[in-house]
Amino acid sequence: MEGCFRVLYCVFTLLAISTFTECLENNDEHQDVEEKITYNGDQVLRVETVNSKQRKKIKELENQGLIEKWFTNSTSVDIMVKKVNSETVKNTLNNGSLSFNIFIDDIQRAINNENPPINEDELELSGRQGHNLTFERYHKVDDIYKYIDHLSQEYPDIVEVETIGKSHENVPLRVIRIKLDRNSTDTKAIWIDGGIHAREWIAVSSVLYLINELVYNRDSLESHMNNIEFHIIPILNPDGYKHSHEKERLWRKNRNKPSANSCVGADLNRNWDYHWGETGASKYSCAEIYRGVKASSERETQAVVKYIMKNPNKFKGFLTFHSYGQYILYPWGYAKRVPSDHTEVHRVGQVMATAIKKATSNEYTVGNSATLLYPAAGASDDWAKGVAKIKYSYTVELKDTGKYGFILPPTEILSTGKEAYAAVSALANEISSEK
Ligand code: ARG
Ligand code: ZN
Numbered sequence: 001m002e003g004c005f006r007v008l009y010c011v012f013t014l015l016a017i018s019t020f021t022e023c024l025e026n027n028d029e030h031q032d033v034e035e036k037i038t039y040n041g042d043q044v045l046r047v048e049t050v051n052s053k054q055r056k057k058i059k060e061l062e063n064q065g066l067i068e069k070w071f072t073n074s075t076s077v078d079i080m081v082k083k084v085n086s087e088t089v090k091n092t093l094n095n096g097s098l099s100f101n102i103f104i105d106d107i108q109r110a111i112n113n114e115n116p117p118i119n120e121d122e123l124e125l126s127g128r129q130g131h132n133l134t135f136e137r138y139h140k141v142d143d144i145y146k147y148i149d150h151l152s153q154e155y156p157d158i159v160e161v162e163t164i165g166k167s168h169e170n171v172p173l174r175v176i177r178i179k180l181d182r183n184s185t186d187t188k189a190i191w192i193d194g195g196i197h198a199r200e201w202i203a204v205s206s207v208l209y210l211i212n213e214l215v216y217n218r219d220s221l222e223s224h225m226n227n228i229e230f231h232i233i234p235i236l237n238p239d240g241y242k243h244s245h246e247k248e249r250l251w252r253k254n255r256n257k258p259s260a261n262s263c264v265g266a267d268l269n270r271n272w273d274y275h276w277g278e279t280g281a282s283k284y285s286c287a288e289i290y291r292g293v294k295a296s297s298e299r300e301t302q303a304v305v306k307y308i309m310k311n312p313n314k315f316k317g318f319l320t321f322h323s324y325g326q327y328i329l330y331p332w333g334y335a336k337r338v339p340s341d342h343t344e345v346h347r348v349g350q351v352m353a354t355a356i357k358k359a360t361s362n363e364y365t366v367g368n369s370a371t372l373l374y375p376a377a378g379a380s381d382d383w384a385k386g387v388a389k390i391k392y393s394y395t396v397e398l399k400d401t402g403k404y405g406f407i408l409p410p411t412e413i414l415s416t417g418k419e420a421y422a423a424v425s426a427l428a429n430e431i432s433s434e435k
Contacts, residue, residue: 037248039107041083044070046402047093047100049077057096061089068288070405071325072374078103078402080250103402110407111249114138130154135209135413138201141171141242144208144235148176155215157182164233165303168256171238173303178214181226188431189229190317191308191390192424196268196300196380198240198251199406202398202416203321207234209417210424222425224432229314230424231307236300237268250406254300258285258293266292269322270376271301272383275334280376291378304380308388316431318384318393321420324405325397326362328352328423329369331385333395334377336370339385348392348430355426356419362399364419369395392431396423 049055049072058077061067066085071078081089093100104110115138133139133147152161160177167173194200194207211232213221235241239255253265263286270281276295277283284290292298296305308315328349331339339345349366356364365372369381384393399408399416408416 036246039111039249041086042107043081043083043086043102044078044104044107044402044405045081045089045093045100046076046078046103047098048075049098050075054096054098057092057098061092066092071402073325073372078405080107104405104407107250107407110404113409114407115410133208133212135205135212135417137410138205138245138413140245141235141238144204145174147208148174148234151176151211151215158218159215164307165299167237167239168254168299169239169242171242173233173236173238173300175307176211176232176234177229178211178232179227179229180214180218180221184227186227186432187229187314188227188316189231189314190319190424190428190431191315191384192230192232192319192321193236193304193380194233194321195235195241196237196320197322198237198244198253199249200321200323200398201241201244201406202323202408202412204235204241205413206398206417206420207232207321209414210421212417213421222429224429225425227432228428231315233304236304240265240268252288253290254298256292256298258297262286263290266290266298268298268300269320269380270378271296271298272378272380273305274383274386275332275377278334278377280333280374281378289376295378301380305383308384312388312390315384315388315390316392316434317427318381318388318390319396319424319427320380320384320394321396321398323398323408324400324402325373326364326399326401327369327372327395327397328364328366329372329381329395329397330367331369331382331393333369333375333379333382335375336368338368341391342368345392348427349394351430352394352396352423352426355422359418359422360415362419364396392427394427396420 066089067079067081070080130150131147133143151159158178158180162175163172164175165173194203237254240251244251253267256266257264267289270289270291273295277291281291282289296302330345330349353364353366381393381395384390
């Protein structure tokens with residue numbers, strides 16, 4: 001309700017309601033998203049930004065609230081443009097001689113085609129019991145948690161589940177530990193997470209695919225997969241993920257609201273305590289890249305930090321799955337600098353990319369994140385390397401290269417899962433052969 005109408009409304013209803021100020025305050029509640037947000041006629045444009053003048057223009061459009069960035073690298077940017085702003089934005093681009101292509105013509109149409117409803121009959125026919133997880137569609141939090149429960153009950157010899165904390169909406173954050181060869185004395189571990197960003201559904205499904213391979217295909221995996229202890233969290237941001245399913249498909253952050261007059265959500269990948277807030281992060285709570293009130297302010301961040309720091313030395317690898325762009329990125333992200341062991345880190349990144357290429361023939365680009373994409377401080381890969389001292393720390397940006405962006409069709413779930421598996425297996429191989 002508009003402000004002045006609200007005042008009138010409150011005056012007229014004063015008799016029925018306890019106090020005038022209370023009535024005015026109630027206005028806040030109406031700001032919550034109650035209905036599902038739709039994106040009819042909204043578009044994604046890829047704009048060429050090869051020089052700083054072009055990048056400045058994009059920044060201006062962003063500051064005016066006319067666009068939202070989906071993806072940036074050193075030569076282009078994908079921007080989401082609402083239908084109402086479409087003309088203004090396109091005119092500005094044309095006048096500034098910024099060339100662009102329409103990548104997604106109607107975001108809502110893409111969303112409508114994205115996730116077909118579940119067919120319970122088919123699940124029954126396939127003889128699946130105890131859970132309904134498939135790799136044919138994107139699943140909600142409940143389905144995923146039931147699947148995890150199922151695995152821990154059915155395969156207690158190889159699967160261990162530990163609750164390491166709770167999200168802001170009190171959803172348990174659960175790490176799945178899998179070690180195939182219980183008798184191996186090897187103590188090397190790899191950390192794997194997905195879904196730190198809510199809308200990147202393919203990251204969640206791909207990490208689930210990896211878990212599924214480890215459990216159901218354990219007898220035919222490469223032998224180096226047996227000795228590594230995998231510590232896996234498929235949805236690091238369950239509140240945001242749920243919100244992106246139920247209310248706002250393109251939600252990125254978590255769902256914390258630190259104070260009454262702040263916006264909802266911190267960008268969990270700007271919240272980690274290593275060069276926190278220095279670059280590419282915002283101090284404004286309404287921003288998509290809001291860093292949080294302080295370093296490690298968010299429960300989701302805290303839970304992982306506490307868990308890894310109990311025994312940081314055993315972690316030899318750290319992989320955080322995101323989308324999109326098809327990149328394997330390594331530190332530092334806070335500045336265009338590389339760590340002293342970057343030659344090794346780059347080489348192993350390349351080994352992962354080669355394994356992916358062998359699996360699906362898709363190309364992934366390997367390199368330093370600040371150089372290939374943009375400097376951004378407070379991301380988990382930097383923390384893993386800088387604080388937990390995990391040598392092989394990477395952010396993997398999964399499919400695609402922009403055709404569908406975050407709205408990747410479910411027919412891509414299986415093959416992207418195979419890419420994630422290939423990357424993990426390649427890393428595990430390198431780590432297990434290193435002294
Ligand atoms: N797309 C990721 C993000 O913006 C990339 C993070 C890369 N790592 C980094 N330290 N900046 O969160
Ligand atoms: Zn992300």
